[in-house]
Amino acid sequence: MFAELALYLLSAGHLAGHRNGRLEASVGLWSRGRRCRTAWAPHEAATKAAILQSVQRLQRRRSVAVLGSGVLRDVPLAELSAAFRSVVLVDVVHLLPARLAARRHGNVFCVTxxxxxxxxxxxxxxxxxxPLAVLEAIDDLDLVVSVNLLSQLGLGMIRVVEAHPGADETEDLPAKVVGLHLAALRAVGRSVCLVTDTDCEVQNRSGMVVEQENLLRGHRLPAPADAWNWEVAPFGEEARDLRRVHRVEAHPFFSGW
Ligand SMILES: C[S@@+](CC[C@H](N)C(=O)[O-])C[C@H]1O[C@@H](n2cnc3c(N)ncnc32)[C@H](O)[C@@H]1O
Structure with a gap:
């Protein structure tokens, strides 16, 4: 609790993104990542491997943009820093540990x-x-990585809609935002690696699925190069006898190859 509060206070000064509870969400992600590090380790390793697969196939490695870099648990930062002239981390929140990690490399920059x-x-x-206008300011961009961000865009929009009753009457805003990100990735004109969770299941201790949800709001992706389960909330994290598992897909060559 003390660590979370300290991190919140130390990070708040840097942020444009503490609107809409995003700073709290990011501190929560940092904290849960530490608690669930064993359960999350296979997911983080698989995500890093997918990103490095994209890097290996590139002809040129000048700049890379990492969208949804967050607390950098699933980003192979040292390898990207070594492979590229510059690494641009883009997120609505960069907590202090991510900023310090970036600063340790001379060629890694945080864009909020x-x-x-x-x-x-x-x-x-x-x-x-x-949604990806920020990429226009990056020189010599050779790779764009969208890393476990896409579903969060839809979920974030659900919170916006909840805060504005009546706002979702004419269109499914979460679905629209997910679709816009996918369309923008396809149109970016650079090599794109996409890693995203696509579906969520809540299971009881007998393995029975008690709840399920499509996290991409009905949008479909092509066949993935790799897919795995991410135990986002092991038993005891959100409820004693329930666990939440997400299906994750890796598309190291999503578009622009
Ligand atoms: C599941 S986390 C991704 C994990 C992250 N790659 C890591 O290793 O910590 C989702 C990330 O998306 C970011 N995010 C959510 N909504 C966003 C938005 N509208 N714009 C930019 N980033 C956003 C969050 O701040 C968070 O860092």
């Missing part, structure tokens, strides 16, 4: 940006800019 593209919301209408 909201990648949902949402700039405003009125009467169910979404004011959107291109």
């Amino acid at each position: 940006a909201d990648l949902s593209g949402l700039t405003g919301l009125s009467e169910g209408h979404l004011d959107l800019v291109s």
Whole structure:
């Protein structure tokens, strides 16, 4: 608890992104990642492996942008720093440990940006800019990595809609934001690696599925190069007799290859 509070206070000064509870969410992610490190380890290793698979196939390695870099648990930062001239980490929140990790490498930079593209919301209408406009400012971009971010864009939009009753009357805003990210990745004109969770199951101790949800709001992806289960919340984390498991897909050559 003390560690979480200290991290919150130390990180808040840096952030444009502590609106909408995002700083709290990021501190929560950091904290859960530490508690669940054993359960998360296979997922983190598989994510890093998918990213490095993309890197290996590149002809040129000048700049790489990592979207949803977060607390850097699933980002092979040292390898990216060694392989590229510059590494740009993009997230709505960069906690202090991520900033310090970036600073340890001379060529890693943190860019704080909201990648949902949402700039405003009125009467169910979404004011959107291109969600990946931030990439236009990066010189010599050879690879874009979207790392366990996509489902969060939809979930974040659910929170926005909840805070604005009536806002979702005309369109499914979470689905729209997920679709916009996918379309923007396809249009980016660079090599793109996509790793994302796609589905969620809550299971009881007998292995029975008591709840399930598509995290991409119905959007379909091509056949993945790899897929695995990520035990996001082992038994005892969210409920004593339930665990939450996400299906994750890796698309190291998603577009632009
Ligand atoms: C599941 S975490 C990804 C894990 C991360 N790669 C790591 O290793 O810590 C999702 C990340 O997406 C970020 N995120 C969520 N909504 C976002 C948005 N609208 N714009 C930018 N980043 C966002 C969160 O801050 C979080 O770091």
